Amino acid sequence: MPPKKKVEEKKLLLGRPGNNLKTGIVGLANVGKSTFFQAITRCPLGNPANYPFATIDPEEARVIVPSPRFDNLVEAYKPKSEVPAHITIYDIAGLTKGASAGEGLGNAFLSHIRAVDAIYQVCRVFDDPEIIHIEGDVNPVRDLEIISNELRLKDIEFATKHLEAAERLTKRGGQSLEMKKLKEEVELVKRIIALLESGQRVANHTWTVKEIEVINTMFLLTAKPSIYLINLSERDYLRKKNKYLLAIKEWVDKYSPGDVIIPISVCLEERLSHMTEEEIKEEEKAINGASALPKIITTMRKKLDLISFFTSGADEVREWTIREGTKAPDAAGVIHNDLKNTFILADVMKYDDLMELKSEKEVQSAGKLMKKGKEYVVEDGDIIYFRAAAGKN
Incomplete structure (x- = not known):
């Protein structure tokens, strides 16, 4: 008999996002976060001003998930009500070096990141003397390291406090199942701290079901699935070239393995956001390029193993989001x-x-x-x- 085909085990995912997926836009100040937020949500929220901390409280808006299947069902049923799937997007204030220790807006916007299910991390690779870079010049790998370090340092702080609390409980002694579970938790948290100290993210490693149950109670920042949005000039985006792209890929492969990189031109997206659907099609044909927004939305759903089912009838067609x-x-x-x-x-x-x-x-x-x-x-x-x-x- 031929050998049985090996079934590849599916990697378990952290977190439990449901029908209302919450995604935060994260990055340093003045990298294009608020302008991206306005473009993807087509609303005037956010504050794309040319100075740090222009956005203080996270702005929030719902974004419709592009869905040809939903559109076709609406066409077939012609219902009284149409309810597409959506994700909720938060424009979070720009991080700065030292945020984990309270610098800038520090703990306030780190808590905003803690509240979302996933992260769009915007990284600037365009030069523009009119738009101030908080670090003085454009250096995307340095910027990625700053964000990574701040999130990891805060997670080390969270994990250390969790470890101290768990170790205090183990001092009671005994051989109960509860004590055994506590001791296993202590060892797990020690491994997490060591992982973070080595420069890695929690989200990019495989964990057992029991370990995920513990990690989910810790609400770690680096346990959030991430997609890296590389903000190019419109020219570089359309020609699909930029001197920083290879270095960015090498950094992500090393410190955030498996995470997706999507090039985007926030400048182009902002321009398209003021057009009608027909005008967008004409413009995309003229420039021989397309908006990255549909890919950005659908890729996040796929990354989180989210799928859709539909309820359809003459009264309503609705798309619902669930985990695979x-x-x-x-x-x-x-x-x-x-x-x-x-x-x-x-x-x-x-x-x-x-x-x-x-x-x-x-x-x-x-x-x-x-x-x-x-x-x-x-x-x-x-x-x-x-x-x-x-x-x-």
Whole structure:
């Protein structure tokens, strides 16, 4: 018999982001964070002024997730209400060297980072004498190191306090299961501190389910999944060249392995944000380039193992966000807790089947409308009608 094919274990993810994904925009002052925020959200929030700490309190806005499937379902059903999926974006004040020790706005915006599920880290690689760089000149690797160091130093502080508290509890002694668990936690936190001191991020390493349960209680800054947005001039973005790109890739590969780098021109995005959809298409054709915003949004969802299911009908078409691997009752719970608690079954259609057969009736006639129970794992693109007890559906 041929040898069994080895099944690659999926890396467990930190955190538990749900239907309302919160993402923070992080970086040094004057790297383009607030202008990027205004472009991606198409709103006048934020404060893209040319001086440090222009943004003090984090601004917040919802961003619609680009979804051709949602658009096609809306076209098919022509519902009274359309509710696309979204992510919530926070424009967080610029970090500075010494933030972990309270410099600048210090602890205030580090706490803002602690509150989000994931991070867009903006790194400036364009030269512009009109826009002050807080460190005096453009040096993206230095900037990446400053952000990394501040987040790691704060995490070392968090982890050290956690370790001290856990060690105090172990001094009680005994051989109970609780004591064994505490001792394992102490060893885990020591490993985390050593990892941070070596220059690494918690998010870029593999952890067991038990370890993740502990790490999630610590709310570490470096446990946040990150995407690096490299802010280029419009010229460099369109020609896909910049002298700093290789050095940035080498730094990310070493200190943040596995994380995604996406080139962007905030200047271009800001210009496109004032245009209609038709004007954007014409401009993109004229410059032979495209906005990076759709990729930035969808890549973050993919990085967090987030998928979509749909509820569709004449009254409403809505796209819901869940973690990959979610079972039907938990997916129903995203809509309403009552649906989870009184779940009976789920009527499931595949998006591709509906698009091919054109109607729910034809899907049912073809025997492709499936009835699934509590153990069904929802798949990306499923169109679901949940049935629950007591007439709740």
